Amino acid sequence: MAERVVITGLGVCAPNGISLEAFGNAMANGESGIRFIPELEELRFGCQIAGRPEVTENHLNHHFTSLQRRDLNATGIIYGVIAGTDAWNNAGLPIASPELPDWDSGIVFGAGTLGVAKFREAVRLIDAQNVRRLGSTAVIQTMASGISAYLNGVLGCGNQVTTNSSACTTGTEAILMAYDRIATGNAKRMLAGSCSDSGPYVWGGFDALRILPRNYNDSPNKASRPMSASAAGFVPGSGAGALVLESLVSAEERGAKIYAEVLGGSINSGGQRGDGSMTAPNSQAVQRCIVQAVRNSGIRNSDIDTINGHLTATAKDALEIENWCEALGRSGEDFPLINSFKGQIGHCLSAAGSIECVAALLQFEKNSIFGNINCEDLHPQIVEKVDESKIPQKTVDYGPKILAKSSFGFGDVNACVIFKEY
Known part of the structure; x- marks a missing residue:
C-alpha cells in the first residue's frame, strides 16, 4: 500500500x-x-x-x-x-x-x-x-x-x-x-x-x-x-x-x-505533435494530464474546488481554460475557482511551478483564495466558458478542500498535482 x-x-x-x-x-x-x-x-x-x-x-x-x-x-x-x-x-x-x-x-x-x-x-x-x-x-x-x-x-x-x-x-x-x-x-x-x-x-x-x-x-x-x-x-x-x-x-x-496532503498527479508530453510545438501545448496532452492526475489521486472531477493555473498572460490563456473545461467536464457556474499568480510575480520560468505551489498551499492555511490582479477586462473567450464569479479579482474568504495545480512548459511538457486539505 x-x-x-x-x-x-x-x-x-x-x-x-x-x-x-x-x-x-x-x-x-x-x-x-x-x-x-x-x-x-x-x-x-x-x-x-x-x-x-x-x-x-x-x-x-x-x-x-x-x-x-x-x-x-x-x-x-x-x-x-x-x-x-x-x-x-x-x-x-x-x-x-x-x-x-x-x-x-x-x-x-x-x-x-x-x-x-x-x-x-x-x-x-x-x-x-x-x-x-x-x-x-x-x-x-x-x-x-x-x-x-x-x-x-x-x-x-x-x-x-x-x-x-x-x-x-x-x-x-x-x-x-x-x-x-x-x-x-x-x-x-x-x-x-x-x-x-x-x-x-x-x-x-x-x-x-x-x-x-x-x-x-x-x-x-x-x-x-x-x-x-x-x-x-x-x-x-x-x-x-x-x-x-x-x-x-x-x-x-x-x-x-x-x-x-499530496494526493497524486500526472506528468506527460504532447510530443510536439498535433497543435503542440516547442512553444505551444498540445491540447489533447494537457487534457490527458489533468484527467490522469484526477484518476491517480482517487478523486472525482467534481471534488476539485480550486485551480491554480499556468496562465501566463498570453493568447494561450483562453485555450488553457478551454482545456480545463474539457478535462473536468465543468464550465459556467459549475467551474472551480481559478487563479493565476503571474500577475504578481511574473513568469518565473523554471521556478514558476514551485513558487506558485507554495502560494497555492498558503491558501489552505489562510482559508482564502488569492485574487487575480490585472484582469478587470476578462478575455471574452474565457467568459464564454467560465462564469466571472469563478475568477476572483481580489482575495476571497474561502477555504479550499481540493486544489489542482498545473504547469505547462516549453517542449510541450505538462504536469498537474492535486493537493487536499488536511
Whole structure:
C-alpha cells in the first residue's frame, strides 16, 4: 500500500517576498513584485521590466557563510538555497551531523539555466587566457545539478539527491518526483523545489522572441495580465520555491505541522505533435494530464474546488481554460475557482511551478483564495466558458478542500498535482 504524503515545510524567494510571511501577505493583498530594471533599459531591451527577488545583504549573511559567499554570483543558487533551507527549517527538521548523512531524506530541486552570469565570466576569462582566475566555485555554480549539490552540502541528505529540468514545468515535476519517492517507501522526506536565474542573459532570448510586453515599462505592476483581453505577453521573473514532502507516518511521529496532503498527479508530453510545438501545448496532452492526475489521486472531477493555473498572460490563456473545461467536464457556474499568480510575480520560468505551489498551499492555511490582479477586462473567450464569479479579482474568504495545480512548459511538457486539505 502506498504511503500517504503530506507537506510539512515551505520556503520561498519570490519577487514580492522572501519569507513565508512577507510572500503570503503580498499574495493576499495583491501586491506585485514586478519592477523596472534599469539594466534592461541600458541594454536596449524592448521589455524593461521583470520580477526579481530583492535579496539583501541580511538575506545573504543569514543563509551563507563568508566562505560560501566567495565568488558566488549564480542567482539561481542563491534563490534556491534561501528557499530550500527556509523550507527545511519551517518543517522543523534538523541538519545532519558532520559525521553521518540523513539516509531517510533526499532532494529533488530543479533548474532551467543555472549560473549564467558565472558562465559568462568564465568564458571571458578563458578567452583572455586567464583560466587560473576562474576560482574553485566555477564548476558547482554552472553545472546543472549545482543547486541540489549546494543544498545537500548544507543539509546532508543521504537519499536521492538530484536536479530535474523541464522548462516551466520543472517545479511541479520536482514535487511529483519527490512524492513518488516517498509514496513507494524509498524515502521518508524529500525537499522539492526549483529555481531560476535572473538577469538579461536569461531574459534576452524571450525579448528577442517578442513575447514580452513592451508598453508597460512605465507601469510595471500592470504589465502581467493573465486571462485579460489586453494581455500583451508574459513578464519574465525569477526566484525559487521549496516544499518539504514527508510520509504521513513520519510527520505524525514527530508532531509536524501539516499544510496539506499530496494526493497524486500526472506528468506527460504532447510530443510536439498535433497543435503542440516547442512553444505551444498540445491540447489533447494537457487534457490527458489533468484527467490522469484526477484518476491517480482517487478523486472525482467534481471534488476539485480550486485551480491554480499556468496562465501566463498570453493568447494561450483562453485555450488553457478551454482545456480545463474539457478535462473536468465543468464550465459556467459549475467551474472551480481559478487563479493565476503571474500577475504578481511574473513568469518565473523554471521556478514558476514551485513558487506558485507554495502560494497555492498558503491558501489552505489562510482559508482564502488569492485574487487575480490585472484582469478587470476578462478575455471574452474565457467568459464564454467560465462564469466571472469563478475568477476572483481580489482575495476571497474561502477555504479550499481540493486544489489542482498545473504547469505547462516549453517542449510541450505538462504536469498537474492535486493537493487536499488536511
